[in-house]
Amino acid sequence: MKEIILAKFGEIVLKGLNKNNFEDALLRNVKRRLKRLGKFDYWKAQSTLYIKPLDDGIDVDEAVDRVKKVFGIAKVARAISVPKEWNEITAAVSAYLDEALACANTFKVKAKRADKKFPMSSPEICTELGGYILDNYPHLSVDVHNPDVVVNVEIRENAFIHAGSEDAAGGIPVGTSGRAMLLLSGGIDSPVAGYMMAKRGVSVSAIHFESPPYTSERARLKVEKLASIMAEYCGAINFHCVPFTEIQEVLREQAPEELFTILMRRLMMEVAQRICDKEDISALVTGESLGQVASQTMGAMVCTDNACRMPVFRPLIGMDKSEIVAISRKINTFETSIEPYEDCCTVFTPKHPKTRPVLQDVIDAQNSFDYEPLIQKCVEETKVYTITAF
Ligand code: ATP
Numbered sequence: 001m002k003e004i005i006l007a008k009f010g011e012i013v014l015k016g017l018n019k020n021n022f023e024d025a026l027l028r029n030v031k032r033r034l035k036r037l038g039k040f041d042y043w044k045a046q047s048t049l050y051i052k053p054l055d056d057g058i059d060v061d062e063a064v065d066r067v068k069k070v071f072g073i074a075k076v077a078r079a080i081s082v083p084k085e086w087n088e089i090t091a092a093v094s095a096y097l098d099e100a101l102a103c104a105n106t107f108k109v110k111a112k113r114a115d116k117k118f119p120m121s122s123p124e125i126c127t128e129l130g131g132y133i134l135d136n137y138p139h140l141s142v143d144v145h146n147p148d149v150v151v152n153v154e155i156r157e158n159a160f161i162h163a164g165s166e167d168a169a170g171g172i173p174v175g176t177s178g179r180a181m182l183l184l185s186g187g188i189d190s191p192v193a194g195y196m197m198a199k200r201g202v203s204v205s206a207i208h209f210e211s212p213p214y215t216s217e218r219a220r221l222k223v224e225k226l227a228s229i230m231a232e233y234c235g236a237i238n239f240h241c242v243p244f245t246e247i248q249e250v251l252r253e254q255a256p257e258e259l260f261t262i263l264m265r266r267l268m269m270e271v272a273q274r275i276c277d278k279e280d281i282s283a284l285v286t287g288e289s290l291g292q293v294a295s296q297t298m299g300a301m302v303c304t305d306n307a308c309r310m311p312v313f314r315p316l317i318g319m320d321k322s323e324i325v326a327i328s329r330k331i332n333t334f335e336t337s338i339e340p341y342e343d344c345c346t347v348f349t350p351k352h353p354k355t356r357p358v359l360q361d362v363i364d365a366q367n368s369f370d371y372e373p374l375i376q377k378c379v380e381e382t383k384v385y386t387i388t389a390f
């Protein structure tokens, strides 16, 4: 029995004239994620994308897992498809859902008749099919509120039989909301921030600052692994690795210690923006959350944003750490994020950072040394490569 995957569109069903653009982006993203699993046939109808495996031996479990992570899809069901004839429908229920029905105590039938020419109404389908199931599985009883199994029948161009749909990623398709550069550290927060922007349709590139030899190759590999996990949702990520040691060393020697972090963050932003300019990317994203640490007070953010020409999106700004952790567990970055490797920020962290820096002091401190050649060198020496999902 060959299964078919039904991916139900989420928010994009509300779109007006440009709905097709969203649907096309969604289809492209699904195809990209399934390409390596084999050949599939795709078609759209009634706010659903139908995905039919064409090769024998395609891993449908894996395909469903992948489709569930594509933004723009609200629900995913695996179903079988039969001609719209009563005998075919009952035979399909017995064959496809036999094990589920045999193990259950209660069930209900849910019918949806998208093809209004089908001779039975939805309530009639429910009654008739319910009767058929009770005759064939006499141990079962009907429970409309909390059944063990829901037998779904959807009458469309064919009849689709399935045991219910699972929640998928939601959001809108990646590629429909512009491009942004995520400042990606090895921590818990920034991968979640990237995920949240991608969920709203943003194509996410990433920039990581490293400080060899203070930070190790293992630390970078960890960040690359995070990017690879994120890519299951975000699509392939253009990854930029910036050698940041020299700027940090100069800052440590020349800048007032309590302003070190804020100056470093301003220079990170400057390097990131120059790379964005080259790549036609129009916004930055960070994993900051208000008040989480000294560099994430409002005063510190005012000083950081003063160095930014581009909008800085901070999707975690109002979230508690526990809420951020819950998302990082859900998207599977948490276990990697907590691996104990050093980050360039922590290596040089001053003991007493200013939580209320005065903007003019920060600007004066920055202007007291010649950082321009250092920034240019950072940009020139940045390595760029693509990171894909496993
Ligand atoms: P995270 O969990 O994302 O590391 P954090 O709570 O450790 O965040 P900070 O270290 O203050 O907070 O970093 C704040 C933000 O700055 C990060 O979320 C990230 O966007 C960016 N950032 C920090 N370190 C780096 C780095 N080495 N490379 C790129 N971006 C960084």
Ligand code: MG
Pocket: 185, 186, 187, 188, 343, 345
């Ligand atoms: Mg960090």
